[in-house]
Amino acid sequence: MVDPAQKHLVIVGGGFAGLYAAKHLKNTNLRITLIDRRNFHLFQPLLYQVATGGLSPGDIAYPLRAVLKGNPRAHVIQDKVVDVLPDQKRVVLREGGELSFDYLLLATGVRHQYFGNEHWSDAAPGLKTIEDALEVRRRILSAFEEAERTEDPERRKYLLRFVIVGAGPTGVELAGALGELAHYTMRRNFRTIDPADAEVILVEGSDRVLPPYAPVLSAKAQRALEKLGVTVMSGTRVTDISSNTITLQRGDGEPESLAAGTVLWAAGVKATAFGRRVAEQTGAETDRAGRIKVTPELTIPGHPYIYVLGDLAHIEQKNGNLVPGVAPAAMQMGKYAAKAVAARLAGKEPAPFRYFDKGSMAVIGRNAAIAQIANLKLSGFPAWMIWAFIHIHFLIEFGNKMVVSMQWGWNYFTRKRGARLITGKFTPNPD
Amino acid sequence: MVDPAQKHLVIVGGGFAGLYAAKHLKNTNLRITLIDRRNFHLFQPLLYQVATGGLSPGDIAYPLRAVLKGNPRAHVIQDKVVDVLPDQKRVVLREGGELSFDYLLLATGVRHQYFGNEHWSDAAPGLKTIEDALEVRRRILSAFEEAERTEDPERRKYLLRFVIVGAGPTGVELAGALGELAHYTMRRNFRTIDPADAEVILVEGSDRVLPPYAPVLSAKAQRALEKLGVTVMSGTRVTDISSNTITLQRGDGEPESLAAGTVLWAAGVKATAFGRRVAEQTGAETDRAGRIKVTPELTIPGHPYIYVLGDLAHIEQKNGNLVPGVAPAAMQMGKYAAKAVAARLAGKEPAPFRYFDKGSMAVIGRNAAIAQIANLKLSGFPAWMIWAFIHIHFLIEFGNKMVVSMQWGWNYFTRKRGARLITGKFTPNPD
Numbered sequence: 131m132v133d134p135a136q137k138h139l140v141i142v143g144g145g146f147a148g149l150y151a152a153k154h155l156k157n158t159n160l161r162i163t164l165i166d167r168r169n170f171h172l173f174q175p176l177l178y179q180v181a182t183g184g185l186s187p188g189d190i191a192y193p194l195r196a197v198l199k200g201n202p203r204a205h206v207i208q209d210k211v212v213d214v215l216p217d218q219k220r221v222v223l224r225e226g227g228e229l230s231f232d233y234l235l236l237a238t239g240v241r242h243q244y245f246g247n248e249h250w251s252d253a254a255p256g257l258k259t260i261e262d263a264l265e266v267r268r269r270i271l272s273a274f275e276e277a278e279r280t281e282d283p284e285r286r287k288y289l290l291r292f293v294i295v296g297a298g299p300t301g302v303e304l305a306g307a308l309g310e311l312a313h314y315t316m317r318r319n320f321r322t323i324d325p326a327d328a329e330v331i332l333v334e335g336s337d338r339v340l341p342p343y344a345p346v347l348s349a350k351a352q353r354a355l356e357k358l359g360v361t362v363m364s365g366t367r368v369t370d371i372s373s374n375t376i377t378l379q380r381g382d383g384e385p386e387s388l389a390a391g392t393v394l395w396a397a398g399v400k401a402t403a404f405g406r407r408v409a410e411q412t413g414a415e416t417d418r419a420g421r422i423k424v425t426p427e428l429t430i431p432g433h434p435y436i437y438v439l440g441d442l443a444h445i446e447q448k449n450g451n452l453v454p455g456v457a458p459a460a461m462q463m464g465k466y467a468a469k470a471v472a473a474r475l476a477g478k479e480p481a482p483f484r485y486f487d488k489g490s491m492a493v494i495g496r497n498a499a500i501a502q503i504a505n506l507k508l509s510g511f512p513a514w515m516i517w518a519f520i521h522i523h524f525l526i527e528f529g530n531k532m533v534v535s536m537q538w539g540w541n542y543f544t545r546k547r548g549a550r551l552i553t554g555k556f557t558p559n560p561d
Numbered sequence: 562m563v564d565p566a567q568k569h570l571v572i573v574g575g576g577f578a579g580l581y582a583a584k585h586l587k588n589t590n591l592r593i594t595l596i597d598r599r600n601f602h603l604f605q606p607l608l609y610q611v612a613t614g615g616l617s618p619g620d621i622a623y624p625l626r627a628v629l630k631g632n633p634r635a636h637v638i639q640d641k642v643v644d645v646l647p648d649q650k651r652v653v654l655r656e657g658g659e660l661s662f663d664y665l666l667l668a669t670g671v672r673h674q675y676f677g678n679e680h681w682s683d684a685a686p687g688l689k690t691i692e693d694a695l696e697v698r699r700r701i702l703s704a705f706e707e708a709e710r711t712e713d714p715e716r717r718k719y720l721l722r723f724v725i726v727g728a729g730p731t732g733v734e735l736a737g738a739l740g741e742l743a744h745y746t747m748r749r750n751f752r753t754i755d756p757a758d759a760e761v762i763l764v765e766g767s768d769r770v771l772p773p774y775a776p777v778l779s780a781k782a783q784r785a786l787e788k789l790g791v792t793v794m795s796g797t798r799v800t801d802i803s804s805n806t807i808t809l810q811r812g813d814g815e816p817e818s819l820a821a822g823t824v825l826w827a828a829g830v831k832a833t834a835f836g837r838r839v840a841e842q843t844g845a846e847t848d849r850a851g852r853i854k855v856t857p858e859l860t861i862p863g864h865p866y867i868y869v870l871g872d873l874a875h876i877e878q879k880n881g882n883l884v885p886g887v888a889p890a891a892m893q894m895g896k897y898a899a900k901a902v903a904a905r906l907a908g909k910e911p912a913p914f915r916y917f918d919k920g921s922m923a924v925i926g927r928n929a930a931i932a933q934i935a936n937l938k939l940s941g942f943p944a945w946m947i948w949a950f951i952h953i954h955f956l957i958e959f960g961n962k963m964v965v966s967m968q969w970g971w972n973y974f975t976r977k978r979g980a981r982l983i984t985g986k987f988t989p990n991p992d
Contacts, residue, residue, distance in 0.1 A: 169706055169983045186619035193981045195750035205752045208706040208983070226710050260984050275600060275639040279657050319626035321636045550624045552600045552639075553691050 136161050139471060140221060140231040142211045144171050144194045146457045147237035147440030150464030152204055153197075158472050162204040163229065165221075169193055169208050172260065175457055176521065178300060180263040182270065182307035183315075183550035187260045211238075211404065216412050216433050233471050236408060237439040237464070240419070240455065243400035250371040254393040257300060264553060266394060270308065271552045273391045278322050289391040290328040293376050295368055296397030297334035298341075299492040302351060304396060305332040306494035309358025315550075330360045331390075333378060335367050335397075340492055340500070342454070347500040350509040354498040368397075399455065405442050412436065417444045426482035428467060437470075439463040445483070453485045457524075462486065491517050567592050570902060571652060571662040573642045575602050575625045577888045578668035578871030581895030583635055584628075589903050593635040594660065596652075600624055600639050603691065606888055607952065609731060611694040613701065613738035614746075614981035618691045642669075642835065647843050647864050664902050667839060668870040668895070671850070671886065674831035681802040685824040688731060695984060697825060701739065702983045704822045709753050720822040721759040724807050726799055727828030728765035729772075730923040733782060735827060736763040737925035740789025746981075761791045762821075764809060766828075768796050771923055771931070773885070778931040781940040785929040799828075830886065836873050843867065848875045857913035859898060868901075870894040876914070884916045888955075893917065924948050 137160050141148045144166035152164050173190040180187055198204045213222040220230045242256030255265055270292070277289040294305050312328040319325065332339065332355065338348040339355070339362055352362050363378065369385045370377040376393050379385045401409075401420030409416045414430045415423040421444035422430065428443060430436045440460035445453050453459050462485060470480035489503030491513060499513035508516065568591050572579045575597035583595050604621040611618055629635040644653040651661045673687030686696055701723070708720040725736050743759040750756065763770065763786065769779040770786070770793055783793050794809065800816045801808040807824050810816045832840075832851030840847045845861045846854040852875035853861060859874060861867045871891035876884050884890050893916060901911035920934030922944060930944035939947065 169702060169981070186617035187982060187984065188617035188619075191982050193750070195747070196981070199749045202749075202752070207710060209710065225707075260982070264984075271600060272639075276656075279638060279640065316626070318630045318633075319624070321633070550600070550627070551618060551622050551691070553618060553695075 137232040137475065138163065138230065139233040139235065140165065140229060141235045141237065142221065143237035143239060145237055145239050145440055146460035147464040148235065149197060150461045151235050151439065151468045154465045154468030155472065156201050158475060160203065163207060164194060164198065164204060165207045165209055165211055166194060167208070167210045171197060177257055177263050178303045178307055180260065181257055181266040181304065182311055183267055184307065191260060214408050214411050216436060233435050235437045235439055235467055236442060238402060238404055238442055240399040240441040241402050242395060243398050244395070245398060253371045253373045254295060254395040256395040268552050269392050271550055274316065274325060278320050286323060288389045290323070291390040292328060292392045293331045293333060293388065293390045294394045294396055295333050296395065297332050297339035297362070298396060301332060301396035302339055302355065302492050302494060304394060305330055305355055305360045306358055309355065309360045310495045313359055326359065332360055332362050333366050333368060334364045337365050339364065343500065343502055344507055347502055347507055347509060351492065351494055351500050354494040358495055399441065401442055427470060427480060428463060428483050437467045439467055447485050456490065458488050459485055493517050568663040568906065569594065569661065570664040570666065571596065571660060572666045572668065573652065574668035574670060576668055576670050576871055577891035578895040579666060580628060581892045582666050582870065582899045585896045585899035586903065587632050589906060591634065594638060595625060595629065595635060596638045596640055596642055597625060598639065598641045602628060608688055608694050609734045609738055611691065612688055612697040612735065613742055614698055615738065622691060645839050645842050647867060664866050666868045666870055666898055667873060669833060669835055669873055671830040671872040672833050673826060674829050675826065676829060684802045684804045685726060685826040687826040699983050700823050702981055705747065705756060709751050717754060719820045721754070722821040723759060723823045724762045724764060724819065724821045725825045725827055726764050727826065728763050728770035729827060732763060732827035733770055733786065733923050733925060735825060736761055736786055736791045737789055740786065740791045741926045744790055757790065763791055763793050764797050764799060765795045766798050770795065774931065774933055775938055778933055778938055778940060782923065782925055782931050785925040789926055830872065832873055858901060858911060859894060859914050868898045870898055878916050887921065889919050890916055922948050
């Protein structure tokens with residue numbers, strides 16, 4: 131079945147970069163193998179919606195096989211790549227032996243990191259996988275349930291205090307969604323507590339929320355958050371987190387401890403162990419976060435047949451800024467790699483990768499978002515409309531458009547969040 | 562806040578019976594407390610759709626608080642009732658101390674049972690909770706993934722063999738959905754295997770599928786299953802199940818072992834430990850499955866203020882048959898108990914419960930269902946339409962109608978199953 135003249139391209143990771151590469155290689159004669167530990171592509175920008183009960187996992191994840199079923203040369207394997215042997219042009223799989231390649235695209239992404247305090251992870255979970263999101267959802271909803279049950283006002287206050295560390299897009303979106311949940315969605319749902327009494331505190335080390343945006347947009351985002359009852363503590367560092375306390379330091383002040391029932395982590399990412407292993411095996415340089423420094427063609431220096439794409443790649447734009455770790459950049463890299471490999475198969479030399487910044491946006495709540503598109507700065511309802519339109523547009527490709535847009539329409543008009551389920555860690559009666 | 566003259570009604574269990582009781586008590590002056598271990602109502606008749614990737618958990622579960630938020634006298638507590646003290650009119654909670662009641666409605670349902678072979682449960686999981694369904698989904702989808710990966714044809718055959726024990730409605734619906742998944746939904750999704758090669762075997766002890774139905778409908782259901790590639794083995798008993806083998810005995814023949822990668826259990830239910838405890842404390846009689854024998858007013862003999870509703874209740878119809886353990890019966894019991902309590906508060910004597918059999922139905926796949934409504938026997942597309950209409954109608958009340966009907970419409974026309982995610986038991990990189 132395998133044509134020996136046919137070149138084999140292996141993609142590791144079915145995120146935006148890997149999937150876009152696979153889709154754009156459809157018309158080449160390459161044999162393609164996409165390897166992912168999971169059987170689905172995850173639309174990570176909406177993961178915070180799962181964590182706050184607005185969407186179900188199935189709404190933002192789609193089977194990789196279904197996405198690629200139209201390309202009979204594309205083979206999907208659910209497995210984990212544990213090693214890359216660059217000189218032998220082979221990858222080692224955990225379950226399925228080894229696989230040789232002619233071209234290799236590495237797009238395994240990043241994990242959240244605790245900057246040397248990895249022991250904080252149980253007390254302050256991050257948000258990268260479906261399981262992370264369901265665990266966060268469980269914690270948030272259980273806190274309200276226990277607060278309704280308890281008769282101790284101190285404990286109630288503790289349970290209804292939510293601290294989110296990091297005011298990048300994920301932190302801001304989580305805080306906004308939590309604010310909406312407490313102030314609108316769960317209104318009249320409780321009899322002992324008023325969910326609007328929940329304190330949502332957003333902690334940020336720099337001097338404002340969403341630091342990469344223009345200061346005027348940061349200010350608008352902060353105001354929108356405050357309208358939803360969120361307290362923004364900028365210029366504040368986290369010095370310790372334990373299972374029920376977070377210690378914060380404002381500027382050069384004394385560290386202060388705050389009892390909080392739920393602490394969520396949205397403050398920084400780093401490459402996985404696999405990324406570090408690749409760097410080791412190829413002699414590639416990495417940055418502080420462990421991302422691999424690539425050539426202008428997105429390959430590893432000295433290994434022109436190994437591409438690194440998406441969040442795992444460290445590459446500068448012309449203006450000296452790094453290409454950001456966002457979905458549009460990953461999609462562009464995936465598409466670029468597909469075209470570059472196709473060009474090389476045709477004997478041509480591909481042009482270097484150029485990142486086209488389509489702008490960036492973050493959503494705070496219903497009707498509230500900010501967007502920065504070239505010199506255009508938008509906020510409020512127009513920004514929210516653009517945000518919703520773009521996200522639904524991209525979900526089309528993964529086949530979930532109808533459900534998500536419908537669910538959103540429904541949530542929008544009713545402010546309902548139907549997926550408010552506490553699942554996992556549940557043991558039925560032992561008999 | 563508590564009016565001492567106001568009577569307190571406690572409902573244990575937020576299934577169909579408990580929830581319908583709560584909803585129909587809206588206009589009384591009773592204080593109502595609904596206690597459930599979960600924070601959501603589960604639309605159990607569609608659980609098999611979650612197990613086969615057709616719907617997400619959020620599509621068939623709805624927060625109890627949201628359902629009851631319109632009734633300010635209804636209080637929801639997420640907790641587990643561990644004991645009932647009938648003489649003191651109190652229930653004991655696992656987390657929240659004790660609660661006194663004037664009326665008590667027990668509607669905690671049943672669990673699946675293995676008829677003395679409870680050690681089969683790991684090898685052959687049943688389908689009663691969201692977690693059960695996600696575990697079944699994980700096993701089914703992982704089997705196809707591993708079959709695609711393996712190069713050993715014997716192992717492939719083993720992995721693609723699915724045995725379902727019990728051909729009641731759950732077993733038939735599971736087998737049909739698995740047949741559709743293999744023959745339609747996953748077509749062209751694999752490169753090494755053909756998912757249509759999967760063997761789906763439905764084992765039933767009695768002489769036909771869906772034994773409570775008219776024989777002509779059983780025959781139609783069997784034909785519809787066979788069209789989807791399901792092999793029906795009626796008159797066959799299970800004598801043993803281990804992690805990779807099931808032993809079957811046809812009639813009086815020799816037991817034969819069959820290697821099967823996935824075995825699912827849909828063969829019988831029994832009361833939980835809590836149900837047995839209630840029987841102990843009240844001196845109530847139970848049947849072989851542990852269900853509590855109730856008076857014609859659905860109360861425990863000698864305890865006229867304790868009602869037993871839904872699957873946990875054992876009560877005969879006029880024709881001598883038991884009221885079946887189905888959702889419509891539970892709804893009717895919940896509504897009856899609400900009216901009976903309201904009547905008693907008004908000093909009236911309620912009439913005995915009468916079960917109105919609205920008919921029953923089971924669905925096999927797209928366009929294929931059977932329905933028996935009084936003397937009317939339907940099959941094929943008309944039965945399927947009625948089935949879909951009724952299920953969507955009841956989901957309206959739980960606020961999920963729009964999403965589910967949309968998702969169904971989408972699945973119907975495309976035969977897609979978007980929620981085909983393998984989740985749980987996933988550990989990301991250890992760093």
